[in-house]
């Protein structure tokens with residue numbers, strides 16, 4: 001339920017000066033093409049839209065909401081939460097980011113994506129658990145708190161991927177294979193790998209360990225807006241070791257057909273996590289598509305708008321604006 005254009009706060013009438021905020025961290029990147037295109041499309045439809053730098057806002061306790069740079073209390077009817085709001089936070093401050101978004105939510109702003117899905121499933125372990133609980137295909141997954149835990153996974157699965165529970169952009173991801181029979185080490189981890197895992201545990205305290213899903217060296221990226229798939233393409237792995245993505249080797253792009261059943265998987269996964277929009281990564285495993293990650297945002301879609309990857313009838317920006325207008329009831 002979206003609040004109407006005004007709300008009652010501490011006995012006073014507070015006018016909402018914007019219908020839609022597009023929340024991002026713009027210090028290093030400025031306003032993106034996607035934000036500009038979405039803003040223009042929504043403006044064309046008569047909505048008041050503003051690109052707002054998340055860093056420029058100060059949380060407000062009473063009344064719940066946020067203060068603008070000049071100290072004004074202001075909340076929009078709807079706020080699009082771009083991925084950088086939750087991936088470029090200061091170390092250890094993720095809980096605060098969710099709390100500040102919660103203040104906006106309590107002030108009546110409809111967050112896209114909704115706070116519940118954003119907060120609960122930002123953690124990869126919980127996300128996998130929620131998807132597995134409704135029968136969606138995900139890799140066998142465990143939590144490791146010690147190098148011995150990783151060893152135990154390696155002993156059982158032989159080939160694993162280790163990643164931070166709150167990771168993104170393939171930072172701190174390792175693929176590990178069990179050492180051969182002539183290894184001098186009793187566990188699966190060799191000395192060097194053991195050191196790496198120890199340091200990752202120091203940094204992240206717990207790691208997500210998954211059985212490696214054999215795949216043709218590419219992710220199938222599926223973009224969902226509301227209840228439809230609006231884009232689909234391959235992210236082709238260019239890392240020299242051919243393992244998981246490497247943050248320093250940007251993936252290539254290639255045209256993809258949707259494998260049978262993949263559309264239904266993507267829509268069910270998005271619904272299960274309570275998201276309005278999502279970018280999913282699937283791998284084409286030996287037994288069919290496996291969901292690796294559901295990212296709760298759309299990023300850099302302007303580069304694929306109206307290309308062969310775009311499956312929406314009138315362009316991705318148009319589909320995104322349709323969804324936001326539906327949510328606003330306008």
Ligand SMILES: Nc1ncnc2c1ncn2[C@@H]1O[C@H](COP(=O)(O)OP(=O)(O)O)[C@@H](O)[C@H]1O
Nearest residue numbers: 139161167168169170210211212213244245293
């Ligand atoms: N279990 C797995 N098996 C094989 N490859 C994986 C597995 N998990 C991750 N990868 C590869 O690593 C990439 C990054 O993993 P992901 O879980 O999406 O983390 P991030 O949040 O850093 O993007 C995936 O896109 C996929 O190519």
Ligand SMILES: [Mg+2]
Nearest residue numbers: 169170281293
């Ligand atoms: Mg990913």
